[in-house]
Amino acid sequence: MTTKKMWIVGLATTVMIAMLLLAGTPSSAANHQPSEASADVKIDNFSFGPQTLTVSVGTTVVWTNRDDIPHTVVSTEGVFKSKVRDTDEMFSYTFTKAGTYPYFCSVHPKMTGKVVVQ
Amino acid sequence: MTTKKHNLIDQNLQDLNNDGVDRRGFLKCMAWAGTGLVWTMSGGIPASRAFAKVYGRHAGKVGDFSFVQISDSHIGFNKPANPDVTATLQTAINKINAMPHKPDFIIHTGDLSQLSKPSEFDTLDQALKGAAAKQIYFVPGEHDMLTDNGEEYLQRYGKGTKGSGWYSFDHKGVHFVGLVNVANLKAGGMGSLGHEQLEWLEGDLKGRSASTPIVLFAHIPLWTIYPDWGWGTDDSEQALSYVKRFGSVTVLNGHIHQIMQKIEGKVSFHTAMSTAFPQPAPGTAPSAGPMKVPADQLQRVLGITDVNYLVSGSSLAIVDSPLGDSGSSASGSGRGLAVVDSLFG
Numbered sequence: 230m231t232t233k234k235m236w237i238v239g240l241a242t243t244v245m246i247a248m249l250l251l252a253g254t255p256s257s258a259a260n261h262q263p264s265e266a267s268a269d270v271k272i273d274n275f276s277f278g279p280q281t282l283t284v285s286v287g288t289t290v291v292w293t294n295r296d297d298i299p300h301t302v303v304s305t306e307g308v309f310k311s312k313v314r315d316t317d318e319m320f321s322y323t324f325t326k327a328g329t330y331p332y333f334c335s336v337h338p339k340m341t342g343k344v345v346v347q
Numbered sequence: 348m349t350t351k352k353h354n355l356i357d358q359n360l361q362d363l364n365n366d367g368v369d370r371r372g373f374l375k376c377m378a379w380a381g382t383g384l385v386w387t388m389s390g391g392i393p394a395s396r397a398f399a400k401v402y403g404r405h406a407g408k409v410g411d412f413s414f415v416q417i418s419d420s421h422i423g424f425n426k427p428a429n430p431d432v433t434a435t436l437q438t439a440i441n442k443i444n445a446m447p448h449k450p451d452f453i454i455h456t457g458d459l460s461q462l463s464k465p466s467e468f469d470t471l472d473q474a475l476k477g478a479a480a481k482q483i484y485f486v487p488g489e490h491d492m493l494t495d496n497g498e499e500y501l502q503r504y505g506k507g508t509k510g511s512g513w514y515s516f517d518h519k520g521v522h523f524v525g526l527v528n529v530a531n532l533k534a535g536g537m538g539s540l541g542h543e544q545l546e547w548l549e550g551d552l553k554g555r556s557a558s559t560p561i562v563l564f565a566h567i568p569l570w571t572i573y574p575d576w577g578w579g580t581d582d583s584e585q586a587l588s589y590v591k592r593f594g595s596v597t598v599l600n601g602h603i604h605q606i607m608q609k610i611e612g613k614v615s616f617h618t619a620m621s622t623a624f625p626q627p628a629p630g631t632a633p634s635a636g637p638m639k640v641p642a643d644q645l646q647r648v649l650g651i652t653d654v655n656y657l658v659s660g661s662s663l664a665i666v667d668s669p670l671g672d673s674g675s676s677a678s679g680s681g682r683g684l685a686v687v688d689s690l691f692g
Contacts (some may be wrong), residue, residue, distance in 0.1 A: 297636055332534075340573070
């Protein structure tokens with residue numbers, strides 16, 4: 230067996246182990262739940278719309294920046310934090326626990342919103 | 348308008364009479380009044396009158412020294428409001444280099460970049476290398492602190508500064524303080540200096556003679572212009588309480604991409620135009636986003652600010668000029684600095 234072939238076999242084994250490990254994690258189990266719902270928040274004119282979004286547990290919320298100016302989506306309580314999002318860039322977060330999640334744009338902190346997860 | 352302001356303006360008018368502005372100076376003043384669209388929007392102070400006084404003094408003599416403020420270059424921005432912000436920054440630098448009196452240094456009041464990218468800072472540095480004034484002082488805007496808590500900015504422009512980039516220096520008897528009000532912003536708030544910086548500022552000013560002219564500069568205005576758009580600094584009152592005892596205080600800010608000014612007692616506040624794109628007057632648009640103007644109008648709403656310090660009058664003269672040559676508008680606090688805002692076009 231050449232060194233190259235051995236490398237490929239090794240890689241394949243690693244990938245298989247990784248897949249097996251992943252299959253056993255709770256996050257993967259969550260994917261089998263019925264709700265793979267998603268909901269959108271648009272950023273327009275320095276505001277989040279809708280400002281309050283109500284979703285069910287397991288929903289992935291997708292924020293899209295439609296301004297000419299970059300924004301961020303940052304949980305006030307440190308639950309999630311996007312990188313800076315320029316025009317048309319998105320950020321998503323999946324809410325796995327019920328609760329109220331206030332957030333804001335750390336660049337323009339007057340911009341605030343919240344996600345209510347039921 | 349407060350009585351205090353009236354008194355100051357009256358004093359300016361008296362000074363103006365004493366100065367005996369000649370016919371040429373008066374005509375110049377009228378020319379500026381003619382280009383005073385920017386001026387009209389800027390705070391309700393009859394600045395063209397104050398300006399005549401300032402300029403009258405300047406007609407044959409420049410100040411003991413001058414510096415230029417530029418702001419909001421937003422290198423990396425490429426949307427319709429200005430698809431080539433590097434070119435307009437270059438125009439600003441050309442304008443500075445063509446000034447009859449050479450400024451001792453340049454102050455950039457933040458938003459150097461659009462997205463805090465190394466390539467954007469590189470482009471800015473490359474352009475600024477062409478400025479005749481080699482010394483450039485910076486404070487960050489919120490666009491310069493978008494990644495890694497401002498690490499990229501601080502590595503490049505923050506050497507020798509404290510905290511998130513604040514510092515002070517002295518130049519020919521004037522004490523300058525660069526403040527940072529764009530870091531660690533709180534949900535629902537405006538700009539913020541924070542406890543640590545305020546404590547440092549108090550210590551920095553303590554022990555200085557009340558006759559020392561003070562210049563504070565920061566990105567977001569240190570006075571509340573329009574809270575709905577976050578155009579103010581939550582804890583600026585605290586900072587301003589430390590400068591109350593000084594005889595001449597000038598506050599220079601950017602962020603709002605237009606000229607605004609206010610005089611309160613011995614403190615004169617001034618915001619500069621952007622070198623990149625204009626923003627709407629407070630409340631006149633759905634948001635503070637970039638304002639699109641016809642391409643041939645753009646240079647009329649971009650500009651630089653020339654600040655002259657006169658030891659004789661113990662005053663600073665501020666002149667705003669557009670990037671094009673059609674005019675400038677100016678103001679003087681009566682005591683302190685003269686600020687000249689130059690539009691590009």
